Amino acid sequence: MKLNTKNPAVMRKFKYGAVSIILTAVVVAAVIIFNAIFSSLVYKYNWYVDMTKEGVYGLSDAGRAMLDNIDAPINIIFCQPYDQLESSTATKMIFSLVKEMAASYDNITYEYIDIISNPTAITKYKTTTATSISTTDVIVESGTEFRVFKWNALFVQNESNVIWAFNGELKLISAMIQITQAETPIAYYTYTHGESASMEMLGLLELLANAGYSVQPIDLSKEDPSEDARLIVIYNPRYDFEGISEDTAGRKSEIEKIDDFLDGWGNLMVFIDPDTGELPELDEFLYEWGIEFDNSVLKDPSSSLDVEHYSLVGEYSVEESLGASLVSSMTSLGTPPKTVVRYARPINLLWDGSNGRTTSTVLYTSKNAEKYVDGNKVDEGQYPLIALSREMRYIDNTPHYSYVFVCGSQYLTSTDYLGRKAYGNSDIVYAMMRQMGKTQVPVDLDFKVFDDESLDITTQEATNWTIFLTAVIPALFLIAGVVVWIRRKHA
Secondary structure (H helix, E strand, O other), rough: OOOOOOOOHHHHHHHHHHHHHHHHHHHHHHHHHHHHHHHHHHHHHHOOOOOOOOOOOOOHHHHHHHHHHOOOOOOEEOOOHHHHHHHHHHHHHHHHHHHHHHOOOOOOOEEEEOOOOHHHHHHOOOOOOOOOOOOOEEEEEEEEEEEEHHHHEEEEEEOOOOOOEEEEHHHHHHHHHHOOOOOOOOOEEEOOOOOOOHHHHHHHHHHHHHOOOOEEEEEEOOOOOOOOOEEEEEOOOOOOOOOOHHHHHHOOHHHHHHHHHHOOEEEEEOOOOOOOOOOHHHHHHOOOOEEEEOOOEEEEEEEEOOOOOEEEEEOOOOOHHHHHHOOOOHHHOOOEEEEEEEEOOOOOEEEEEEEOOOEEEEEOOOEEEEEEOEEEEEEEEEEEEEEEEEEEEEOOOOEEEEEEEEOOOOHHHOOOOOOOOOOOHHHHHHHHHHOOOOOOOOOOOOOEEOOOOOEEEHHHHHHHHHHHHHHHHHHHHHHHHHHHHHHOOOO
16 A cells, blocks of 8 residues: 555654654653663662561661761671572561661661672681681671671571561661670670570570670689679579688689679679579578568469469559669550569568668569469469669769669560560660660660561551552643643644
């Protein structure tokens, strides 16, 4: 068929058809180019909006508040190329958080090292010849200090080893605090008295490490606490500590070393449960601080979480006291989180104040708790579960403090309760660390549970998004279509 070039109508149709094809091609090309440019900018400047309920992929306000106090340069190293990071949901989650940190803070950078093709690049991060670094590891460094994390250390697993929460923000920021602070305080834990490395004890040590302490074991019969030490933890010992005797002639006993440590403004945490036997030397030492562990076990049929009534839901001290001040940030909330203490023995407070030492309760049972001895109920009432004793002395008109924190259970730091928003167990421990002078404690950095990643937006936000997607964008296309139609009509 031969085109009739003399017919104006035919030529007009040909002209407009060609223009339509060209315009369509230009629009398609513009969309592709725009998408490529925008994707590049999204990657470079981390333009992501985390709309999951827990804010799993983003940096929280509490995290930003802590990063605001870090000025030292920090570099975060991924041990595999970018495309491999993006291929795994877990590493992509870590990478997304790090990118947001770097985009928000000039002193934070990140890089990739392909340790398969360049294995010597990470040699300096191997602390021993047996240390292995995997492609999924993450390294946080500042100057000569660094921390190496396995990818799964940045997540939380349940007892079935199923990952249910992201803990990368707390872990990474805690590491940044540790490697950038001028001095790292030491938290010792005793290990030569039958203390078992239970999950509960490991949970406490992890809290200390997250708070910026260098956690180290100590044998007090052979070692003296360092001048950099701030805390000694005694966790569920089965054997007593050395007191002054013929066996310690010519050297200081363990109790004397603990006493000297507290005289030097150190602090002590003691966790004892109903199965702990007689510890005369330790008991006598605690007696001088106004604290005594009662030889009984507690149940509470009115305020417990298990059918046997051993998992006690505590009540916070609200009177004007030292113990109440420790948990004031929790009791000031409209609905304070539960603190659960499982399989506990009561604590007896011997006096409120004596010789510059003040003793008070932090956490009680309910008024309906029952006390049992050898399986028999012997009493009923309200009993202290956690107590705090403080010694204050003035030096050059400045008050100096030492603290003794005691709990009648080893299960305060059970992994069943740590880090869960519904429970205040870790909050109490972190509050104690703050009281001991540790200011940068990441108490507000919660695990980010991703069992349910449904969008968490307000009704107004949902309305705005609906209007934008269903009205604004179609309106833009409609306007563009009208403009094209008018131009074609008057061409």
